[in-house]
Amino acid sequence: MKSFLLMLGALALVAATQAHAGVVVAASNGKAATMDADTAKRVFLGRDPSAQVIYQKSGATRAAFDKTVLGKPGAELTTYWSKLIFTGKAKAPVEVGSDAEVKAKLAANPNAVGYLSDAAVDGTVKVLYKF
DSSP: OHHHHHHHHHHHHHHHHHHHTTEEEEEETTOOOOOOHHHHHHHHTTOOTTSEEEEESSSHHHHHHIIIIIOOOHHHHHHHHHHHHHHTSSOOOEEESSHHHHHHHHHHOTTEEEEEEGGGOOTTEEEEEEO
8 A cells, every 4th residue: 555655656756847847938040148037937927028028829839838938827827917907007019829830920020028838849949948
């Protein structure tokens, strides 16, 4: 029984690690600067007006990003952005449905910053921050 519980705990740890692994903040390939966790949080919370922020509408990548980088899950993040937009303090983030759409938006706007699965990273984007 004890070995079963240890194995179950190990599996839970691996699953938790994999749930957060493989997500990156990226920009168009010409973007030079990298980010740290605080900068990524500031940008994706609308505190950098020079950056066009691209969010994914839903999914595991979005959930991991919201929880790990922003510390604001689902409805809390929606409420936060609603207040910013209503008061005119920020422009609404662009929301797309997939990694491919994030890459297309990044390619179209050199000031855009988005997040995607690291499996989708190719020569068209530059990784600014990985978590």
